[in-house]
Amino acid sequence: MSDCLKEKVGEVLLPGDIFSFENTSEKVICGPGLRRNGDEVLVCKSGILRHKHPNMYWVDSQQKRYVPVKGESVIGIVTAKSGDVFKVDVGGSELASLSYLAFEGATKRNRPNVQVGDLVYGQFLIANKDMEPELVCIDSCGRANGMGVFGAGGLLIKVSLGLVRRLLAQQSALVKELEQVFPFEMVVGLNGRVWVKAQSMQRVQVLASLLESCENMTPQQRHALFRRAANGAS
Amino acid sequence: MANENAAKLSKNLLRMKFMQRGLDAEVKKQLEEEEKKIISDEHWYLDLPELQAKENFIIEERSFVPCEDLVYGRMSFKGFNPEVEKLMALMNTQNQDEEEEDEEDLSRMETDVTDEEMARRYESLVGSMKRKFATKRERSQMQDEDGKRMIEAKVKKVFLKPQD
Numbered sequence: 001m002s003d004c005l006k007e008k009v010g011e012v013l014l015p016g017d018i019f020s021f022e023n024t025s026e027k028v029i030c031g032p033g034l035r036r037n038g039d040e041v042l043v044c045k046s047g048i049l050r051h052k053h054p055n056m057y058w059v060d061s062q063q064k065r066y067v068p069v070k071g072e073s074v075i076g077i078v079t080a081k082s083g084d085v086f087k088v089d090v091g092g093s094e095l096a097s098l099s100y101l102a103f104e105g106a107t108k109r110n111r112p113n114v115q116v117g118d119l120v121y122g123q124f125l126i127a128n129k130d131m132e133p134e135l136v137c138i139d140s141c142g143r144a145n146g147m148g149v150f151g152a153g154g155l156l157i158k159v160s161l162g163l164v165r166r167l168l169a170q171q172s173a174l175v176k177e178l179e180q181v182f183p184f185e186m187v188v189g190l191n192g193r194v195w196v197k198a199q200s201m202q203r204v205q206v207l208a209s210l211l212e213s214c215e216n217m218t219p220q221q222r223h224a225l226f227r228r229a230a231n232g233a234s
Numbered sequence: 235m236a237n238e239n240a241a242k243l244s245k246n247l248l249r250m251k252f253m254q255r256g257l258d259a260e261v262k263k264q265l266e267e268e269e270k271k272i273i274s275d276e277h278w279y280l281d282l283p284e285l286q287a288k289e290n291f292i293i294e295e296r297s298f299v300p301c302e303d304l305v306y307g308r309m310s311f312k313g314f315n316p317e318v319e320k321l322m323a324l325m326n327t328q329n330q331d332e333e334e335e336d337e338e339d340l341s342r343m344e345t346d347v348t349d350e351e352m353a354r355r356y357e358s359l360v361g362s363m364k365r366k367f368a369t370k371r372e373r374s375q376m377q378d379e380d381g382k383r384m385i386e387a388k389v390k391k392v393f394l395k396p397q398d
Contacts, residue, residue, distance in 0.1 A: 028292050029295050030292060030295065031300075056295070146321045184311060190307070197314075
């Protein structure tokens, strides 16, 4: 069944391409960029078709606009406090709502200390096409696991979603080279926001510009640039 | 006289609750049938072919996280923030463990109680389970048999007087 998809792995697809299956006997998981339409699979983003064993297919595309997806971890900016919920800007089409009870250890009496302008790291509990997304800062067991308010003395930058995925990939070469430069801390949200913090403001700026320049560079160029930064820093 | 009066009453009036007592069985049936007809006429339905539940072979997944096995989003390097480094190690090993555990669990489940062990255990259980499901009479018989056997065993042990 998935033969026609398998043939196209690694090739460029354009929105509107259709894959149809004759004998449906095998399950296929279509990831981002692919959409089910009856018994067909439609391509809705342009990019390269990727495959993961056994039957997962998705389109590896470059984009800057974030669309909230349930379960993804993002960095949000608190923009308003209204009664029981905070309105959080996550870069999507709509502000996400974040209940004040969705923090670790928060109760009706013990409200979390969240101010307008704070950065929060949280995951989507609800992310529907036509509804306001809802963010939480706890997992299903009620633990924070690093989520919640953060971001004292760091810098938030915006990069493309493709670069974020490269940063978060397992055994990412980019991160491995980056950590050789100097000690630093980083929070990566799947919505394209990256927050960095290092010992001095100067290093933070170096790091931010390194990340931004990573967008379009060959590994050799990157390697040379990182080495220069490390030499300059030490 | 009364019947004649009743016949003159309108159907709507007869259908009312307080009129039901004095009605004959026949008139009652007639009224009920008419009521049913009215209800079924008023009920409407969509003229659609029956929906068939088909198994879906195409599953949609909107997130990149399971596709590309993305790691936890908070990172710290070279001891800049030890808390986050601890968290990082925890969250990233959790994901890997989940996959490995699935396979391990299966094998462990099999070796938990071996077939031989189970057979040995059930061997000793057969007697007590049999007793549990037996009726009272059967149970007493069983006990008798046991008793007889005991007696026989005892008989064998009786002191035999030596012959002169």
